[in-house]
Amino acid sequence: MPDERRSPSTARNAFRSNSEKSLKVVPITVSWEHITVKAENGREILQNVNGFTKPGQLMALMGASGAGKTTLLNTLMARNLRGLEHSGNIRVNGIDMGKDISRVSGFAQQEELFIGTLTVHEYLLIQAKLRIDEDSVVRKERVDEVMVQLGLVKCQNSRIGVVGVKKGISGGEARRLTFACEMLSNPSLLFADEPTSGLDSFMAENVVQLLRTFAANGRTIICTIHQPASQLYQMFDSVMYMANGRTAFLGSPEDSITFFEKSGHVVPPKFNPSEYIISVLAVVPGEEAECKKRIDKIVEAFESSDHGQKVNDYLSSLEIGEAPQWLSRVGFTSQITALAERCFLDIMRNPGVARAKFTQKCVMGLFIGLLYLQTEYTPHGIQNINGALFFVVCELTFSTMAGIMTFLNIEFPLVAREYHDGLYNLASYYIARIVSYMPLFSSDGLCMILISYWLIGLSSTFQQVLWMILVAVLTEQAASSCGIALSCICPSVPITVASSGPILILFMLVGGFYGTTSSMPIFIQWIQYTSWNRLAYEALMINQWSRLDDAHGGKNWTVQNRDAILHRHGFEAWMFFFDLGGLATIAIVLYFIGFVALLFRIRRAR
Numbered sequence: 302m303p304d305e306r307r308s309p310s311t312a313r314n315a316f317r318s319n320s321e322k323s324l325k326v327v328p329i330t331v332s333w334e335h336i337t338v339k340a341e342n343g344r345e346i347l348q349n350v351n352g353f354t355k356p357g358q359l360m361a362l363m364g365a366s367g368a369g370k371t372t373l374l375n376t377l378m379a380r381n382l383r384g385l386e387h388s389g390n391i392r393v394n395g396i397d398m399g400k401d402i403s404r405v406s407g408f409a410q411q412e413e414l415f416i417g418t419l420t421v422h423e424y425l426l427i428q429a430k431l432r433i434d435e436d437s438v439v440r441k442e443r444v445d446e447v448m449v450q451l452g453l454v455k456c457q458n459s460r461i462g463v464v465g466v467k468k469g470i471s472g473g474e475a476r477r478l479t480f481a482c483e484m485l486s487n488p489s490l491l492f493a494d495e496p497t498s499g500l501d502s503f504m505a506e507n508v509v510q511l512l513r514t515f516a517a518n519g520r521t522i523i524c525t526i527h528q529p530a531s532q533l534y535q536m537f538d539s540v541m542y543m544a545n546g547r548t549a550f551l552g553s554p555e556d557s558i559t560f561f562e563k564s565g566h567v568v569p570p571k572f573n574p575s576e577y578i579i580s581v582l583a584v585v586p587g588e589e590a591e592c593k594k595r596i597d598k599i600v601e602a603f604e605s606s607d608h609g610q611k612v613n614d615y616l617s618s619l620e621i622g623e624a625p626q627w628l629s630r631v632g633f634t635s636q637i638t639a640l641a642e643r644c645f646l647d648i649m650r651n652p653g654v655a656r657a658k659f660t661q662k663c664v665m666g667l668f669i670g671l672l673y674l675q676t677e678y679t680p681h682g683i684q685n686i687n688g689a690l691f692f693v694v695c696e697l698t699f700s701t702m703a704g705i706m707t708f709l710n711i712e713f714p715l716v717a718r719e720y721h722d723g724l725y726n727l728a729s730y731y732i733a734r735i736v737s738y739m740p741l742f743s744s745d746g747l748c749m750i751l752i753s754y755w756l757i758g759l760s761s762t763f764q765q766v767l768w769m770i771l772v773a774v775l776t777e778q779a780a781s782s783c784g785i786a787l788s789c790i791c792p793s794v795p796i797t798v799a800s801s802g803p804i805l806i807l808f809m810l811v812g813g814f815y816g817t818t819s820s821m822p823i824f825i826q827w828i829q830y831t832s833w834n835r836l837a838y839e840a841l842m843i844n845q846w847s848r849l850d851d852a853h854g855g856k857n858w859t860v861q862n863r864d865a866i867l868h869r870h871g872f873e874a875w876m877f878f879f880d881l882g883g884l885a886t887i888a889i890v891l892y893f894i895g896f897v898a899l900l901f902r903i904r905r906a907r
């Protein structure tokens with residue numbers, strides 16, 4: 302564990318030695334042999350694909366659309382293979398790593414996913430907390446170093462932004478930020494999916510140049526790429542052309558031009574070589590048979606060529622080398638702290654949600670208070686007070702659930718990615734997210750209660766006010782846990798919202814206000830104990846009617862008065878602590894159900 306008590310200078314000295322140690326690059330050779338991938342319908346997406354790449358090399362996987370580049374990249378990384386049957390050997394320094402390949406490699410994905418409310422610097426610092434098991438001085442220095450390396454210093458204090466919602470950093474900066482995150486843990490092996498897509502030619506060159514620099518430091522880099530411009534083509538150390546799920550060529554960019562020339566496909570003068578080669582390897586709609594015949598001929602020519610032979614010779618003479626270095630990961634509590642910090646920052650940068658919740662609760666508090674203003678304790682008034690208490694419970698429930706139902710679905714893609722990258726344990730994320738939401742989803746209800754309590758004229762001994770606050774917090778937690786569980790179970794926000802309606806109505810119906818709970822049919826009575834409306838309403842009623850303050854005739858109030866009111870709703874005074882325990886149990890059980898649902902869902906997302 303990092304020793305946070307070290308003085309900055311000692312820590313900085315430690316960084317020098319650590320940085321040398323941590324920035325050591327272990328030479329990595331990746332080889333793949335007889336890779337075959339089949340879709341569920343039996344279609345072969347990859348057929349007996351072989352290849353390798355060595356340390357210090359930048360390799361480009363190329364081919365026409367649908368050639369199998371992404372499938373090969375995913376197979377090499379053991380990712381996104383759900384529904385596909387795959388076989389063959391993938392080795393890292395001659396060692397079969399299986400799914401653990403993600404523990405020794407970085408993966409810069411095409412789709413950029415960040416927390417858009419954070420600045421570049423904040424985002425990288427939190428990524429460093431999740432990726433570097435060192436003290437804060439070391440992490441900060443590594444972040445500074447990576448920002449310089451990736452040219453992010455200029456935009457370090459800019460908000461990242463959300464595409465289509467809030468303008469932030471440029472596309473090129475976002476792409477470099479993706480690489481920066483991966484480079485924090487200094488991987489010796491880096492995969493990149495379409496690193497130049499969506500960038501102009503200048504930015505694309507900039508990114509490929511960056512990859513070249515990473516490779517020049519001894520790293521092994523494999524990326525898929527769509528038709529690189531002529532000046533970029535020569536920047537790759539090796540290129541692998543895929544065609545119809547097979548290897549059409551593997552070798553240097555210059556050799557690719559000669560090979561295709563020899564196969565009868567001379568790159569026309571002033572033509573981009575990769576563009577021409579890809580057009581030769583494409584399956585054109587309407588000319589499928591002809592194109593497939595041409596591809597078969599090229600694939601056979603490659604297999605019998607020196608280039609094809611070189612691949613086979615290399616694979617057959619492959620020996621086990623040095624074990625790759627596992628990327629460092631931080632402990633459970635450090636993960637929770639880093640993720641909670643990220644969530645808090647995100648919530649604070651979105652003050653609109655908090656403002657809307659507090660405003661709504663203040664308005665509702667005033668509304669309930671004025672509707673039942675200084676209710677008299679007559680039989681009719683008592684009935685009104687009971688109505689007000691039920692209204693309070695419903696209000697604590699509805700807006701809380703509605704507010705939290707976006708809990709997961711918006712950030713699920715980012716969480717799924719980070720989880721599968723091995724950045725954190727799912728429990729860390731879940732705990733951090735719940736803890737970060739708790740203050741907001743526990744305190745807004747208090748505003749409503751504190752505003753309406755004295756306006757209605759509820760009995761307000763100190764003890765009663767405290768109990769009411771506790772009941773409100775527990776009710777909001779029960780409703781939050783239900784919203785979170787639903788958002789983890791349902792695949793989208795609209796489905797979450799749609800499924801919450803019947804649950805809320807059912808819980809309200811058995812809440813004790815619309816009918817006596819004891820008179821429900823016996824086979825359905827148990828449902829009331831799963832309803833926080835019922836438990837909270839009973840607790841608030843017991844709290845209100847067990848004693849009255851002097852201003853409301855407390856001296857003449859008797860147990861018989863209390864029981865007469867409670868029994869009309871099927872409630873019992875001894876149930877108070879059972880109700881509090883019930884509310885807490887509902888919250889715990891629903892949080893747990895949410896976690897299990899999230900675990901299933903995230904595992905399926907690999």
Ligand SMILES: Nc1ncnc2c1ncn2[C@@H]1O[C@H](COP(=O)(O)OP(=O)(O)OP(=O)(O)O)[C@@H](O)[C@H]1O
Pocket residue numbers: 340341346364365366367368369370371372373383384385
């Ligand atoms: N899970 C899957 N189930 C069925 N077919 C699939 C699956 N994944 C990929 N394919 C098919 O396999 C072929 C190769 O897809 P892949 O995404 O690897 O191609 P690509 O070369 O990366 O194409 P592009 O450049 O357009 O991204 C395509 O025809 C695609 O439809």
